[in-house]
Amino acid sequence: MLKRSMVGMLAGLMLFVTACSGTDHTGAGGDTDNGAAESGQVELRMMWWGDQKRADITNEALKVFQEKHPNIKIMGEFSPSSGYFDKLNTQLASGTAPDIFFLGGNVVDYAKKNVLLDLDPYVGSELNLDGMDPTMVEYGRLDGKLQHISAGANARGIVINQALFEKAGIPLPEPNWNWEDYAAVSKELSDKLGDGIFGTYNFTVDGMDIYLKQRGKQLYNMENGTLGFAKEDIQEWFQYWEETSSAGGVVTPEMQVSNPHDDTSKSLLITGKAAMSLLPSNQLAAFQSLTEDPLILHPVPRGPKGTGVVFESSQGLSGYANTKHPKEVAILMDFWINDPQAAKILGSDRGVPVTEANRNLLQEEAGPVEEIVYQYTSLVSEATKSEPFDVSYNPPGFAEFSKLAQTTSQEIGFGRKSVEQAVADFYNGTVRIFESNQ
Amino acid sequence: MRKLSKPLYGQQNKTAYLFLLPWLIGFFCLTLGPMIASLYLSMTKFNLLSSPTWTGLSNYVQIFTEDDTFLRSLWLTFYYVFLSVPLRLAFALLVAMALNKGIRGLGIYRTVYYIPSLLGGSVAIAIVWRQIFDGSGLVNQFLSWFGITGPSWIAHPDYVVYTIITLSVWQFGSAMVIFLAGLKQIPADLYEASGVDGAGKLRQFFGITLPMLSPVIFFNLIMSMINSFQAFTPAYVIGDGRGGPLDATMFYTLYLYLKGFSFFDMGYASALAWIMLVIIGVFTAIVFLTSKFWVFYGDNQEGR
Numbered sequence: 001m002l003k004r005s006m007v008g009m010l011a012g013l014m015l016f017v018t019a020c021s022g023t024d025h026t027g028a029g030g031d032t033d034n035g036a037a038e039s040g041q042v043e044l045r046m047m048w049w050g051d052q053k054r055a056d057i058t059n060e061a062l063k064v065f066q067e068k069h070p071n072i073k074i075m076g077e078f079s080p081s082s083g084y085f086d087k088l089n090t091q092l093a094s095g096t097a098p099d100i101f102f103l104g105g106n107v108v109d110y111a112k113k114n115v116l117l118d119l120d121p122y123v124g125s126e127l128n129l130d131g132m133d134p135t136m137v138e139y140g141r142l143d144g145k146l147q148h149i150s151a152g153a154n155a156r157g158i159v160i161n162q163a164l165f166e167k168a169g170i171p172l173p174e175p176n177w178n179w180e181d182y183a184a185v186s187k188e189l190s191d192k193l194g195d196g197i198f199g200t201y202n203f204t205v206d207g208m209d210i211y212l213k214q215r216g217k218q219l220y221n222m223e224n225g226t227l228g229f230a231k232e233d234i235q236e237w238f239q240y241w242e243e244t245s246s247a248g249g250v251v252t253p254e255m256q257v258s259n260p261h262d263d264t265s266k267s268l269l270i271t272g273k274a275a276m277s278l279l280p281s282n283q284l285a286a287f288q289s290l291t292e293d294p295l296i297l298h299p300v301p302r303g304p305k306g307t308g309v310v311f312e313s314s315q316g317l318s319g320y321a322n323t324k325h326p327k328e329v330a331i332l333m334d335f336w337i338n339d340p341q342a343a344k345i346l347g348s349d350r351g352v353p354v355t356e357a358n359r360n361l362l363q364e365e366a367g368p369v370e371e372i373v374y375q376y377t378s379l380v381s382e383a384t385k386s387e388p389f390d391v392s393y394n395p396p397g398f399a400e401f402s403k404l405a406q407t408t409s410q411e412i413g414f415g416r417k418s419v420e421q422a423v424a425d426f427y428n429g430t431v432r433i434f435e436s437n438q
Numbered sequence: 439m440r441k442l443s444k445p446l447y448g449q450q451n452k453t454a455y456l457f458l459l460p461w462l463i464g465f466f467c468l469t470l471g472p473m474i475a476s477l478y479l480s481m482t483k484f485n486l487l488s489s490p491t492w493t494g495l496s497n498y499v500q501i502f503t504e505d506d507t508f509l510r511s512l513w514l515t516f517y518y519v520f521l522s523v524p525l526r527l528a529f530a531l532l533v534a535m536a537l538n539k540g541i542r543g544l545g546i547y548r549t550v551y552y553i554p555s556l557l558g559g560s561v562a563i564a565i566v567w568r569q570i571f572d573g574s575g576l577v578n579q580f581l582s583w584f585g586i587t588g589p590s591w592i593a594h595p596d597y598v599v600y601t602i603i604t605l606s607v608w609q610f611g612s613a614m615v616i617f618l619a620g621l622k623q624i625p626a627d628l629y630e631a632s633g634v635d636g637a638g639k640l641r642q643f644f645g646i647t648l649p650m651l652s653p654v655i656f657f658n659l660i661m662s663m664i665n666s667f668q669a670f671t672p673a674y675v676i677g678d679g680r681g682g683p684l685d686a687t688m689f690y691t692l693y694l695y696l697k698g699f700s701f702f703d704m705g706y707a708s709a710l711a712w713i714m715l716v717i718i719g720v721f722t723a724i725v726f727l728t729s730k731f732w733v734f735y736g737d738n739q740e741g742r
Contacts, residue, residue, distance in 0.1 A: 082679050086699045093486040093704070109702070113487040257683040258573055258593035400701040403680050410684045414595055437485075437702065 040071050042325050044332065045098035047077045049084035051264065053286065054349055061345045065335050072328050081262075085399065092320075099323040100332055103148060104315045105394040108222070109437070111142035112396055117319030119146040122330035128338055131355035139313050139391055149333045150313035152282060152351020155380040156210065157309070158182075158300055159279035161269055163293035168192035168275075175299050179240060182276075182301040186249030189275045199249040201261045201268065201277035204241045204409040205402060207300075210278075211237045213389050214303025220395035227395065227434055231427040235419070238426075242412050242419050253413035264290055281373045282314050282351040288369045297376040299383075306387035311380050313391075314351035352377055395430075397437030404429045480708035486698070490705060497709035507685065507693060508710070512717075515690040518599060519666040522606040527658055530610035534617035535647075548615060555611030564605065564675035568592055571601045571676075592676055595686035602672045602687065613658045620654035621647070652733045660725055667718050670695065690714055 048058060055078045062074045077098065079087055085106070091097040092115050103110060110116055123129055123146065129137050133153075140148035165172060168189050173181060186199025209219045218228035244250050251259075251274050259266040261277050268274035270291045279287070281297060288295050300307045317336060319329040335342055343358035348370060353359045363374055395401055408426040411417040417425070455462075480497055484490035501508050537547055557563045570576045573590030581588045591601045628646050637645065648655075670691040677687025681696065694714070698707030 086695075089486055089699050089702070110487075113485060113702075115487050253683070254573065254590045254593040257678065258590045260678070397701065400696075403682075403696070403700075406680070406682060407684060410595070410682065414684055416684065433701075 041073065042071060042328050043073045043075060044100060044323075044325060044328055045075045045077065046332070047079075047084075047088065047098040047101040049079060049081040049102065050349075051080070051286070053289075054078075057345055057347065057349060061336075061342045064339075064341050064345065065332060068335070068339075069328075069331065072331070074332070095322065097320045097322075099325060100317055100319050100329045102151070102315050103318050106398045107140075107148045107316070107318065108142065108220075108393045109396055109398055110318065111145075111147050112437075115321050116147040117321050117323060117326055117329060119149065119319065119330060119333070122327065126327055126330035127334045131357050132337060133354060133356070135391065136313060136354045140316060148316050148318045149337060150316040150351075150354050151336055152314050152316075152348065153311055153354055153377075154280045154282040154314040154351040155309050155311045155377050156206075156278055156280050156300065157297035157376050157380075159269060159277055159284065159287065160296050160298050161272065161275045161291075161293050162296055164189065164193060164197070164272060164275040173298065177299075177301050179301045179303070183240070183244040183247065183249060186244060186276065187247045188249075190248045190250075193275070196273060198251045198255075198268070198274050199276060200244075200251070201274050202241055202245065202250050202253075202256055202409065202413065203261070203278040204238060205405045207278050208234070208237060208405065209392055210300060210308040211303065213308035213392070214305050216305055218390070218392050220393055222393050225438070227430065231423060234427065235423045238408070238412060238423050239419050241409070245413065253410055256413070257410075269295070280314055280351075281377055282348055284373050285348065285369045296372055299379070306389070307380075307383065308389055309380055310384055310389045310391055311377060313354075348373060395434055395437075397433040400433045400437075401430060404433065476708040476711055479705050480712050482705045483703075484705040484708075485702040486704045487702070493705070497706050498713075501706070501709055501713065507688065510685055511681075511688045511690045511693040514599065514686070514688060515667060515669075518603060518606075518669065518689065519663060522603045523659065523662045523666050525603065526607045526610050526662060527613055527655065529607055530613035530658070531617050531651075531655075533610065534614045534621055537614075537618060538621045548618065552611035552615055555609040555613075561671060561675055564672050567601065567605050567672070568676055571604075593683060595684040598677060598683065598686045602669075602676055605672050605676070606666065606669065613662060616654055616658055617651065620651045624650045649734050653735055656725070656729055656733045660722060663721060663725070664718055667714065667721075 046062070048054070050058075055076075058078070059076055062076055066072065066074060088097065088101060092110075097115070107116075119127060119140075127149075129149075132150075136150045136153060137146075139150055140146055142148065160172070162172075169192065170185065170188055173185055177185075182200070189199035190197070212218050212229050212233060215233060217230075217233050220226075221228040241250065251268060255268065255273070259268050259271075259273075261267055261269070261274075262283075264270065264283075264286055267277075267287065269277055270287060272291070272293055278300070279297070284295060284297060300309050317333050319326060319333075323329055336346075337354055338358070340358060340361055343353050343361055344365075348362065352373070353362060362370070366374060404426060408422050411422045412419055416422075479490055481492065481494055482490035483493050483497075533551060537544060537551070541547070554563075568575075571591035572578075573588075573593065575591075577591060578588040589597060591597045624647065628650070629642055632642055632646060668691055669689055673681075673687045673689040673692045674695075677683070677692075680700075681688030681692055690710070691714070694707050694710040697710060698704045
């Protein structure tokens with residue numbers, strides 16, 4: 001009797017299982033939005049990362065877009081940068097990715113996996129790129145296909161908290177300083193400002209590609225599909241930071257961990273505990289809006305071949321390869337880079353506009369902070385005329401690579417490994433990551 | 439005797455299956471498919487976005503032979519489980535015994551102490567924890583009254599795991615509620631009789647409370663252990679979400695998550711998941727096998 005009831009129950013269960021998987025099938029089959037397309041109403045999902053301020057202006061711009069294109073409705077989603085790519089990856093894997101989304105320097109990783117929409121068919125019709133700088137357009141061409149439209153350009157520079165320099169009684173450094181000067185100034189700042197205030201953040205990870213370029217190397221050689229540096233090239237860089245840290249000029253590893261430099265709510269630059277760091281120019285306004293201390297951008301210390309800094313895409317838009325509405329995606333991209341109203345709303349939060357027309361438009365109305373940013377970026381543009389550097393791409397597997405680089409920097413910082421050992425492990429790890437992401 | 443008990447047994451089983459039915463439905467409809475899929479994926483190279491390619495056992499080989507992070511994260515997770523589970527259970531039992539003293543407003547206390555275990559796994563609490571244990575947080579302000587300058591408990595690789603363990607111990611609520619129910623089941627005459635015979639409080643605790651409570655301890659131990667092996671949120675939020683600083687928050691589940699969703703290596707992550715399943719299975723089996731030496735059921739046939 002027991003057996004029979006067990007069998008009955010199991011049979012019932014199996015029935016139920018088939019029943020629920022059955023619903024799944026009909027659910028997927030019935031889920032076509034022919035209805036929506038027929039009525040002419042199109043709905044796009046868009047995703048970006050950033051803080052609340054960026055979300056506000058992005059939504060405002062999207063509102064204007066929808067007024068101009070009443071048949072397109074945009075559903076915006078955003079998340080902080082830390083979880084953004086995990087979320088995007090999950091959605092891409094499950095086929096539920098947004099129709100249009102932002103990518104940064106890791107665009108290579110996505111282009112290699114063929115998940116981005118080929119935009120070439122729409123150029124000239126829905127998507128007008130005539131006003132966009134040719135180098136910026138080219139930046140989005142990966143594997144011969146246009147897959148990415150830069151939404152803003154920036155140049156990295158050394159952000160300086162002027163109030164701390166004044167307090168320490170140190171004059172602003174020369175514009176053509178080198179890394180030795182940088183270490184010396186950092187130490188002097190730490191010494192004069194006293195306990196708990198430091199000269200500079202440790203930007204081993206973020207500044208790595210700049211340092212390599214200053215020596216004629218790069219992180220990733222995209223043309224040959226190889227790593228652009230050898231172990232010896234990177235060893236000096238880690239060594240430099242080890243020495244500068246030991247001298248006392250650099251934020252302690254603990255503070256660096258609990259106050260990440262790129263987190264505006266915690267950055268020590270804003271709280272007046274660190275005087276210098278490496279910063280992409282588009283972030284200056286966000287940083288300045290949170291502190292009374294005047295912040296300025298200063299050129300990056302020079303290496304043998306110059307500063308290594310270029311005017312480059314800070315982030316941009318890509319479409320999802322499986323979007324049902326590629327045309328509308330192209331229309332939205334066109335609006336994003338060309339529309340003057342959009343440019344005014346968006347400002348330079350994601351970087352300086354990529355079309356000259358919009359750049360001029362914003363420059364006319366620039367406030368004091370934007371003025372600093374424009375001065376700095378034009379300085380960089382001028383400098384690259386005499387000291388040209390290639391625009392660079394992040395190597396494939398960038399998320400894992402940057403995690404490894406950060407761990408390496410911390411292993412040295414917390415004294416767990418010697419520089420030699422840490423760099424050897426770092427380079428081996430880099431090669432492994434690079435190969436497994438080909 | 440035998441004739442009588444068998445149909446009764448069947449009756450009990452049926453009721454048990456009826457209560458298990460929602461879980462069984464969930465398991466067969468939702469969990470089983472992905473589990474089988476992940477077993478397949480664990481033997482492939484799958485970058486999440488292109489279709490997987492069969493590689494046999496190479497993921498497993500790589501995990502066991504060349505992956506230092508795997509070993510480190512495994513060690514960290516063991517460390518966390520073996521420290522946090524006993525601490526949490528001891529703490530839960532302590533509070534349960536205090537609440538079992540027949541104080542007024544027991545319902546309120548029970549609720550108040552239970553709340554942390556509802557909230558404990560949440561992101562919001564982990565963020566609060568960050569604030570409390572940060573360099574200039576509450577804990578260090580308290581320490582500074584005694585002239586102690588505490589480190590940043592969440593930023594130093596040597597201390598951050600203890601911050602996470604503290605959070606886990608603080609979620610003693612659900613274990614406590616079960617202990618409390620177990621304590622109420624212990625007949626008061628056992629204590630009275632032993633009291634007459636001159637047994638002290640300590641003797642009563644080890645001679646009566648612990649043995650009588652052993653089935654409940656057994657249950658709590660299994661549940662806490664399985665949960666702790668799978669701890670994710672506190673490590674993700676209290677750390678930097680990337681296992682940092684210095685892999686000090688690289689719990690096994692976090693490593694698995696990063697490999698799968700951030701580093702585009704879902705095949706590898708699936709292999710990691712199956713290894714974790716085996717580990718949890720082994721530990722649960724060990725507890726079950728040893729249970730006959732230390733768990734006493736008052737109502738079983740032998741009448742122990």
